[in-house]
Structures are given as structure tokens and as C-alpha cells.
Amino acid sequence: MIMSVTLLSSGMPIVSVDNLTKNFGDIAAVKGISFSVQAGEIFAFLGPNGAGKTTTIKMLTTLLKPTSGEIRVNGFDPRVDQDNVRKSFGIVFQDPSTDDELTAWENLELHGILYGVPTKLRRDRMSELMEMVGLMDRMHDLVKHFSGGMKRRLEIARGLLHHPKILFLDEPTIGLDPQTRNHLWSYVTDLNKKENITVFLTTHYMEEADKVATRIAVIDHGTIVASGTSDELKTQTKTQTLEDAFLALTGSTIRDESASAIDNMRIHSRMFRKR
Amino acid sequence: MQTIYILWLRQIKRYLRSKSRIVGSLGQPILFLFALGFGFGPIYAKANGGNYIMFLAPGVIAMSILFTAIFSGIEIIWDRQFGFLKETLVAPVSRITIMIGRTLGGATVAMIQGLIVFAICFVAGFRPESLAMVPVAFVFMFLIALLFTALGTAIASVLTDFQGFQLIMNFLVMPLFFLSGALFPLENAPKILSIIAAVDPLSYGVDGLRGSLTGIVHFGLFQDFLILSVITALCMWVGSWLFSRIQA
Ligand SMILES: Nc1ncnc2c1ncn2[C@@H]1O[C@H](COP(=O)(O)OP(=O)(O)OP(=O)(O)O)[C@@H](O)[C@H]1O
Ligand SMILES: [Mg+2]
Numbered sequence: 001m002i003m004s005v006t007l008l009s010s011g012m013p014i015v016s017v018d019n020l021t022k023n024f025g026d027i028a029a030v031k032g033i034s035f036s037v038q039a040g041e042i043f044a045f046l047g048p049n050g051a052g053k054t055t056t057i058k059m060l061t062t063l064l065k066p067t068s069g070e071i072r073v074n075g076f077d078p079r080v081d082q083d084n085v086r087k088s089f090g091i092v093f094q095d096p097s098t099d100d101e102l103t104a105w106e107n108l109e110l111h112g113i114l115y116g117v118p119t120k121l122r123r124d125r126m127s128e129l130m131e132m133v134g135l136m137d138r139m140h141d142l143v144k145h146f147s148g149g150m151k152r153r154l155e156i157a158r159g160l161l162h163h164p165k166i167l168f169l170d171e172p173t174i175g176l177d178p179q180t181r182n183h184l185w186s187y188v189t190d191l192n193k194k195e196n197i198t199v200f201l202t203t204h205y206m207e208e209a210d211k212v213a214t215r216i217a218v219i220d221h222g223t224i225v226a227s228g229t230s231d232e233l234k235t236q237t238k239t240q241t242l243e244d245a246f247l248a249l250t251g252s253t254i255r256d257e258s259a260s261a262i263d264n265m266r267i268h269s270r271m272f273r274k275r
Numbered sequence: 276m277q278t279i280y281i282l283w284l285r286q287i288k289r290y291l292r293s294k295s296r297i298v299g300s301l302g303q304p305i306l307f308l309f310a311l312g313f314g315f316g317p318i319y320a321k322a323n324g325g326n327y328i329m330f331l332a333p334g335v336i337a338m339s340i341l342f343t344a345i346f347s348g349i350e351i352i353w354d355r356q357f358g359f360l361k362e363t364l365v366a367p368v369s370r371i372t373i374m375i376g377r378t379l380g381g382a383t384v385a386m387i388q389g390l391i392v393f394a395i396c397f398v399a400g401f402r403p404e405s406l407a408m409v410p411v412a413f414v415f416m417f418l419i420a421l422l423f424t425a426l427g428t429a430i431a432s433v434l435t436d437f438q439g440f441q442l443i444m445n446f447l448v449m450p451l452f453f454l455s456g457a458l459f460p461l462e463n464a465p466k467i468l469s470i471i472a473a474v475d476p477l478s479y480g481v482d483g484l485r486g487s488l489t490g491i492v493h494f495g496l497f498q499d500f501l502i503l504s505v506i507t508a509l510c511m512w513v514g515s516w517l518f519s520r521i522q523a
Contacts, residue, residue, distance in 0.1 A: 063364060063365060063522060064522050086367040091365060093362075095361075097360075098358075099285065099289075100359075101288070101293070102289075110281050110282075110285060111362070111366075114278060114281070114362075114368060115367060142292075
């Protein structure tokens with residue numbers, strides 16, 4: 001606890017991004033964004049479809065090489081110090097990432113071992129998390145027989161199995177029922193308080209961001225258009241709810257073709273996987 | 276170490292759970308064994324080659340290992356499409372370790388497949404020359420398995436989808452097999468064919484396997500072992516490097 005206070009008061013950012021850019025051929029997905037996240041924060045990264053959220057997270061988590069710009073995650077550069085960056089975070093991906101040919105339990109076991117969670121602790125947490133996401137009686141079933149929502153729950157449980165310094169949650173609640181969403185957020189805020197885990201999340205549910213985030217950045221077309229606490233954003237846009245603030249900041253037009261094309265692809269690939 | 280083990284185990288479990296894959300991949304070697312073995316057998320014997328099944332069996336065993344191994348390596352493309360690859364790519368273990376775990380797993384699967392085909396050959400009438408040399412044959416089988424799983428992994432690390440897959444099959448895997456001396460003796464082969472066979476790594480695998488099982492050897496067992504080991508190490512190294520550069 002004392003540790004966390006010093007970290008907070010010294011204001012050392014645990015994630016910092018400076019002039020970060022990513023181009024995919026002609027598409028500029030991220031256009032020179034800069035921001036930082038303080039240790040112990042719950043930071044929400046909000047933006048319409050195709051805004052560049054996932055691309056940014058991929059660059060922070062060593063999955064993509066930036067076109068240009070500087071990144072520090074827990075003090076390390078994901079471009080050169082990949083191993084140390086990877087030791088610093090955990091992630092729940094937006095897209096499916098479980099092994100369908102293994103059981104739920106085996107997926108967790110594999111993750112726990114990859115992340116070096118000691119056996120006893122691993123088993124305890126596995127049971128606890130399976131209980132939380134309501135998969136206890138299905139844990140020895142192959143994941144390919146799961147429904148979409150059940151797969152999502154498994155991904156969540158897996159993402160929380162080891163307790164990293166920074167937890168990235170890329171639209172974790174997509175496809176989840178309200179009960180599970182509530183469980184998830186109370187578990188995450190608990191982790192954040194008890195173990196001072198920094199949370200970096202994206203979501204399209206504004207009320208979730210409003211409830212859990214200590215600070216919010218809004219990204220649109222690869223550029224950060226506003227940042228601050230939920231209240232600051234509401235004041236700035238003279239609106240009553242975060243949703244209205246979000247719409248005021250990003251406009252109410254539906255996102256352009258290129259973005260919707262990739263979303264359609266995602267939806268299709270997800271339908272395909274469910275079969 | 277535990278990481279290597281769990282990734283190895285994953286490959287084995289996936290293999291054992293796909294019964295159709297096991298059965299399906301036995302069709303080809305059986306076809307080769309029966310159609311070629313019994314079809315060409317009489318001609319081969321007339322040409323004073325001896326028993327063709329004795330000659331062919333090691334080639335067919337090598338073939339089944341080659342195909343299974345390449346497929347195991349290529350499995351990375353599936354993992355990429357189904358998303359699981361990301362999970363291993365962000366894990367706090369070196370990519371080399373991941374590559375080793377996967378490759379050992381894939382090679383073990385290919386080895387099991389090779390052993391099954393070995394048994395089928397036995398049923399078809401194949402008998403090893405000396406029992407004492409069978410363990411040596413197993414060493415060669417495992418080297419072939421390791422080499423081509425690593426090669427498959429290396430290839431899959433640069434392919435992002437299945438577009439290039441057909442190309443690889445037709446212009447790499449098939450030639451590797453047909454030009455390796457698995458089906459015909461290299462002894463009296465035309466010059467050009469024997470030169471090609473000499474640069475085909477599978478030739479040394481087939482030769483080592485055939486040498487240890489039947490005593491018929493072209494390059495020499497020690498040379499086979501040496502060349503196979505060097506190329507396997509090289510493939511592992513290149514594969515690890517390519518694998519470590521994967522983005523998602
Ligand atoms: N691999 C890729 N190749 C080409 N373009 C890409 C690739 N990945 C993302 N993009 C493009 O980059 C832009 C940002 O995509 P990104 O996935 O980061 O959006 P997002 O903010 O996460 O959106 P969503 O809310 O839909 O998840 C989009 O225009 C998308 O088409
Ligand atoms: Mg996204």
C-alpha cells in the first residue's frame with residue numbers, strides 16, 4: 001500500500017506514449033498520439049469503431065511494431081526490450097484467442113504455466129475464476145463446444161489468472177450478460193485496489209467506463225480528441241452523461257467504410273468460430 | 276522447461292483428439308505401400324532388385340513422417356487464424372522456448388505417425404534386417420520429424436494465411452519426397468537425379484532409415500546422421516528467428 005502511494009505521488013507513468021504512429025500501407029491507423037497512464041490508475045481508452053484502440057494496444061503489448069514514436073511500458077521499450085515488457089502485463093484480447101481443441105481447464109493451465117504462476121496458487125485461482133465466470137461445471141469440456149459468451153468468459157478468467165503490473169482489457173465485456181459484466185468489473189476494481197494493478201481498458205459501454213475509470217482518453221480517427229476524468233469531459237462538452245460527452249466529441253456519424261469492413265470481417269470470423 | 280513441456284503436451288493432445296486426422300493421414304502410406312509395393316514388386320524383382328517391399332517400406336515411413344511433420348509445423352497458420360497464436364506471442368517466455376516446445380510436440384506427433392506406418396509395413400510383410408539396428412532407425416525417424424517440423428514452422432512464420440499453402444505443397448513438399456530416393460534406388464539413377472537427390476535433405480533421412488532397417492545404404496549411415504543433424508539445427512535456428520519476428 002505504501003509502495004503504491006509513493007508510486008502515485010511520484011507521478012511516474014507506468015505507460016507512456018509519445019507521438020506514436022502506425023500506418024498499414026495507406027491507412028493511417030494511429031496518428032501521432034501521446035498520453036500517459038499513472039501506476040494504479042484505471043484508464044479507459046474510448047473511441048468509435050476503427051479509431052485505433054486495438055492497434056495502440058497491440059503496439060503497447062509487443063504484437064505490432066510502431067511506424068514511429070516512443071513507447072514505455074513499465075519503463076521498457078516494447079521494440080527492444082520485449083521480454084521485460086511481456087513480463088509486465090496481462091491482456092484480454094478483443095478477438096478470440098483460446099485453443100478450441102483444449103478444454104477450458106487446459107487453456108487456463110497452459111496460461112498459468114506460460115506465466116509462471118506457482119502450482120498451488122494457479123489451481124486456487126483457476127477454481128476461483130471458473131466459479132466467478134460460472135464455468136465450474138463445464139471446465140472439462142472442449143472449448144469448441146462452448147457458446148460465444150462462454151468462450152468470452154473463459155478468456156476473461158484466463159486474463160485474470162496471473163496478476164501483472166498492467167492489465168489490458170480490450171472490450172472485455174463484448175458479448176457478456178449483465179451479471180458477468182458486473183462480476184468482471186467488481187473483480188477488476190478489486191484487483192486494482194488491493195494489488196495496485198494498473199488497468200488499461202477499452203469498451204463501447206459508456207456507463208461501464210463512467211463507473212470504473214479514473215481517467216479517460218477519447219480517440220477518434222487515430223487522434224486523441226480529449227482526455228480527463230469523466231466529469232471533466234462532461235464539463236468540457238457541457239453534457240450530462242458520458243455517452244453524450246462521447247457523442248459530442250466524436251460526432252454522431254457512423255464510422256467510415258474501411259472501419260466497418262474490418263468490423264464485418266470480425267463479426268463473420270466470430271460467427272465462423274462459433275460453429 | 277515446464278513451458279516446453281506444456282506446449283509439447285498441447286500438440287500431443289490436439290493430435291490424439293483428432294481421430295480423423297490420424298486415420299486420414301494413414302491412407303496415403305497404405306496406398307503407396309500396396310499400389311506401388313505390390314504393383315511394382317514383380318518388375319523390381321525381375322530387375323534383380325530383390326524384394327521391393329523391403330526397399331519401399333523405409334521410404335513410405337519417411338514419407339508419412341515428412342507430411343505429418345510439415346503439417347504440424349504449418350499448424351501455426353491455424354493458430355493464427357483462430358487467434359490462439361496471440362496468446363503465446365505475448366507470453367513472458369522467449370519465442371525460442373515456444374518454438375522448441377511446439378517443434379518437439381510436432382516432431383513427436385510425426386514420430387508416432389511414423390511408428391504406426393512402421394507397424395503397417397510389418398503387416399504388409401516388411402521385416403527389419405536386424406533388431407539391434409531398429410533403435411538406430413528410430414533416431415533417424417526422429418531426426419526427420421524434427422527437421423521437417425522446424426521447416427514447417429519456419430514457413431508458417433512468414434505465411435499469414437493459406438494462400439501460399441498449395442504452393443508449398445506442390446513446389447516443396449512433393450519434390451522433397453519424390454526426389455529423395457524414397458521410391459527408387461539412387462544407385463543407378465541418372466546423374467541429374469542423383470545430384471538433385473544429394474541436395475534434398477530427405478534423401479539422407481531415407482538413406483539412414485533404409486540403411487539401418489535393411490542394410491542397403493547409399494551415402495553411409497554416419498554421413499546421413501551428420502548431414503541430417505546439421506540441417507535440423509539450421510532449420511531450428513532459422514525457424515526460431517522467423518518465429519521471433521511474427522507480428523499479429
Ligand atoms: N492488420 C491490419 N491491416 C490493415 N489495416 C488495419 C489492420 N488492423 C487495423 N487496421 C485498420 O486500422 C484502423 C484502426 O483499427 P483498430 O482495430 O485499432 O480500431 P479499434 O479502435 O480497435 O476499433 P473497434 O472498436 O472496432 O475495435 C482501422 O481503420 C482498421 O481498418
Ligand atoms: Mg478494437
